[in-house]
Amino acid sequence: MKEWAFAIPDAENTVRIMEEAPCLIAVLNTNQKTPFEGIENEKRIVEICDSLSIGAAIENMILTATEHGLGTLWIANTCFAYKELVDFIKTDNQLTGIVAVGFANEAPAKRPRKPFTDIVEYR
Template sequence: MGYSINTNQHTPFASIENEKLIVEICDSLSIGAAIENMILTATGYGLGTLWIANTCFAYNELMDFIGTDSQLTGIIAVGFADESPAKRPRKPLEEIVEYR
């Protein structure tokens, strides 16, 4: 079994009642997994991607452009990258993952 921990000690779901809380968290995790799978698939086709999670800056304009009244949870910009940045340095897994 694996799990991740929010080390910020704050949850945006704190004010939601328990039953709805479980649904909200599961939905958020499912959305994240779906977006990540879209990004991995696009990368496999040689496309560049950018996951734009914070759409609040232009939410109404984006909703009008998309033409829906559903809740917007994220946007993925997809296209051919103009550049290939060097890989960023990464910490070894042993420094950031704890197995129990």
């Protein structure tokens, strides 16, 4: 994935966090296989719907972990080591992402947000 080379430093930082976290939750889409092969349009629509559900599930996991005082990282950089990760997990289901859960050693300040008016368009 040459066009993604710019993201390698970020992926390396993700690996560091994965090594430090005591718990990694692999999130699998059991309706799909590898993301590195083409699929028919019908399957893509199912995949989009599944991705929405999976995103909501991950969000709920992260909110619940936060409520329990835990720190989390939502990881999509799994694509950089996709084969190694699915071989390690021993699955042929689609690895959608990983959620790292641990004990946060920092409490970063709130990140800046674009004003609502910049991201919402009324028609």
